[in-house]
Amino acid sequence: MVQDLGRPGYAHLGISASGAADALSLRAGNLIVGNPEGAAALEMTLAGGTFEFEQRAVVAVTGAEFEADIPLWTAVWIRPGQQLRCGRARSGARGYLCVNGGIEVPLVMGSASTHLLTGLGGFEGRALKRADVLRTGSGRPPHSRRVTFPRPTPSPILRVTAPANIHALCAAIWEVKEDSNRMGIRLRGAALQTPGGHMITEGVPLGAVQTPPDGQPIILFVEHQTTGGYPKIANVISADFHALGQLRPRDQVRFEHVSMDAAYTLLKAQEEWLHSLV
Amino acid sequence: MRAIDASDRSLLLVFDDRISLAAHRDVLRLTPLLRPVTGVTNVHPAYASILIDFDPRVVRHRAMERTARDLFVQAVTAPIPEARTVEIPVVYGGAGGPDLESVAKLTGHTPEEVAATHSGADYLVYFLGFSPGFPYLGGLPESIAVPRLETPRTRVPAGSVAIGGSQTGVYPLASPGGWRIIGRTPLRLFDPQTDPPTLLQMGDHVKFVPIAKSIPKDTEGAS
Numbered sequence: 480m481v482q483d484l485g486r487p488g489y490a491h492l493g494i495s496a497s498g499a500a501d502a503l504s505l506r507a508g509n510l511i512v513g514n515p516e517g518a519a520a521l522e523m524t525l526a527g528g529t530f531e532f533e534q535r536a537v538v539a540v541t542g543a544e545f546e547a548d549i550p551l552w553t554a555v556w557i558r559p560g561q562q563l564r565c566g567r568a569r570s571g572a573r574g575y576l577c578v579n580g581g582i583e584v585p586l587v588m589g590s591a592s593t594h595l596l597t598g599l600g601g602f603e604g605r606a607l608k609r610a611d612v613l614r615t616g617s618g619r620p621p622h623s624r625r626v627t628f629p630r631p632t633p634s635p636i637l638r639v640t641a642p643a644n645i646h647a648l649c650a651a652i653w654e655v656k657e658d659s660n661r662m663g664i665r666l667r668g669a670a671l672q673t674p675g676g677h678m679i680t681e682g683v684p685l686g687a688v689q690t691p692p693d694g695q696p697i698i699l700f701v702e703h704q705t706t707g708g709y710p711k712i713a714n715v716i717s718a719d720f721h722a723l724g725q726l727r728p729r730d731q732v733r734f735e736h737v738s739m740d741a742a743y744t745l746l747k748a749q750e751e752w753l754h755s756l757v
Numbered sequence: 758m759r760a761i762d763a764s765d766r767s768l769l770l771v772f773d774d775r776i777s778l779a780a781h782r783d784v785l786r787l788t789p790l791l792r793p794v795t796g797v798t799n800v801h802p803a804y805a806s807i808l809i810d811f812d813p814r815v816v817r818h819r820a821m822e823r824t825a826r827d828l829f830v831q832a833v834t835a836p837i838p839e840a841r842t843v844e845i846p847v848v849y850g851g852a853g854g855p856d857l858e859s860v861a862k863l864t865g866h867t868p869e870e871v872a873a874t875h876s877g878a879d880y881l882v883y884f885l886g887f888s889p890g891f892p893y894l895g896g897l898p899e900s901i902a903v904p905r906l907e908t909p910r911t912r913v914p915a916g917s918v919a920i921g922g923s924q925t926g927v928y929p930l931a932s933p934g935g936w937r938i939i940g941r942t943p944l945r946l947f948d949p950q951t952d953p954p955t956l957l958q959m960g961d962h963v964k965f966v967p968i969a970k971s972i973p974k975d976t977e978g979a980s
Contacts, residue, residue, distance in 0.1 A: 481952025490799035490810070491788060491927075492955045493885040587949050597889055597930050599949055640765055679776055680886065680893065682808025684767035705801045706886030706893075714764035717813065739818075742765040746813060 481601035486590035487571040490705040492586055497702050501542055501573045501724030508577030510757045511619030513555050516592050518581035519591035522678040523574040527565025532557045535580035537620050541620040543571025550708030553627045578615035579617045586647035596702050628756055633722035638737045641713035646670050649734045657728040661702040683707040686715035718745035768821050769795040773805040780805035781883055785960045786832040804883040835844055836895045842962040845942050847918050849967055853876045853941025860937050874901050888970045890947035890955035891928035897925045909935030916942045
């Protein structure tokens with residue numbers, strides 16, 4: 480489906496920002512093909528598709544290790560009429576097909592991002608299907624002469640900040656459930672004791688680790704509800720959001736409690752890595 | 758006002774630990790002042806709190822907290838915006854209100870009494886959340902409060918008027934939902950092509966107005 484970096488600024492209306500599940504890979508792919516970081520691209524989840532280009536194009540496929548007939552994390556020049564095949568992801572979950580000039584769809588509240596749950600934005604508010612035709616914009620070709628770019632390695636350890644002790648969360652191994660999606664990553668494991676007391680609904684941030692009554696944590700993800708009534712015991716750090724987007728059902732994850740300072744050190748390093756690509 | 762570092766890119770302001778009109782007024786006045794602040798990416802008002810999302814490359818928690826506290830001082834002396842009253846026409850029961858009968862049974866009323874009680878009350882929009890344009894309404898008479906469904910529906914049609922616990926609301930878009938559906942409104946509570954895209958806003962008063970039993974076909978498409 481078509482994604483960009485989402486539509487911030489509307490949470491007070493109940494509209495979450497949405498956007499790419501692995502924004503780091505989308506941004507990197509855009510930089511590799513010479514686009515602004517936030518240009519619209521195609522997000523592929525677990526499997527890609529076959530894409531035919533009517534005109535010349537410069538493309539890059541970033542994100543997970545997808546079977547593809549072009550090298551990944553590389554700017555590739557495509558001839559008119561050429562087909563590009565992206566098969567399954569061998570590991571990880573999301574890939575980004577970025578095209579110089581960006582994908583053009585009508586903007587909804589300033590963004591090309593698809594919000595699947597509500598059918599907003601992107602290409603007709605849905606995942607792409609066979610015979611769909613997408614327009615691309617025009618842009619300046621990339622000037623970088625690097626051949627293949629290094630990629631971040633998502634780790635099975637999710638680092639979180641937390642206001643209190645989260646020993647039980649960090650001691651356990653959690654399995655990603657099949658019904659995980661862009662709204663939330665649902666985990667299976669030894670049931671956590673949930674904090675007692677009545678909680679009134681409050682705003683919730685991206686990456687929040689919620690504990691519903693059944694003690695099975697849910698990590699709020701890009702299409703999360705803007706407010707929630709379950710206790711929240713920890714929050715994934717910004718620098719590990721890209722790893723959330725690469726989780727597959729049955730993957731095993733662990734949590735590691737880090738300080739806010741450590742979270743910022745990791746974020747700074749990640750931003751420096753991204754901007755070193757071009 | 759307490760400030761909690763909720764994540765590495767958000768700050769939670771807490772005014773009270775219960776639902777109260779005083780806390781609501783704080784939220785109502787402070788939210789619009791926070792939205793345009795440099796570095797703020799999203800503001801999530803709720804019953805007695807406001808979550809601020811920010812870009813940590815531009816601003817961090819302590820600076821954001823200082824700004825919020827300064828704006829709060831201004832906010833408490835700002836006038837409360839004039840409240841609008843929005844009427845929402847509802848066809849109670851029938852195909853659009855499949856749970857009206859069970860709500861009646863659970864509360865010991867007739868379906869007509871449930872509809873009359875629901876539409877007889879005045880409601881306050883505490884905030885919009887959960888999904889685009891979804892209003893959290895205060896003021897549901899206790900006599901028609903009913904627990905959520907044991908198993909949520911995978912799809913609740915757009916415009917569904919529902920009760921969940923002591924709360925009532927309207928689903929602006931088709932979505933999964935666990936509340937009991939007692940009627941349907943033909944009004945569009947959310948339209949991304951209009952500005953603002955939501956019919957209701959925080960602080961509005963709402964009245965449900967019962968309308969005739971049949972919904973004309975051309976008003977059913979609001980998903």
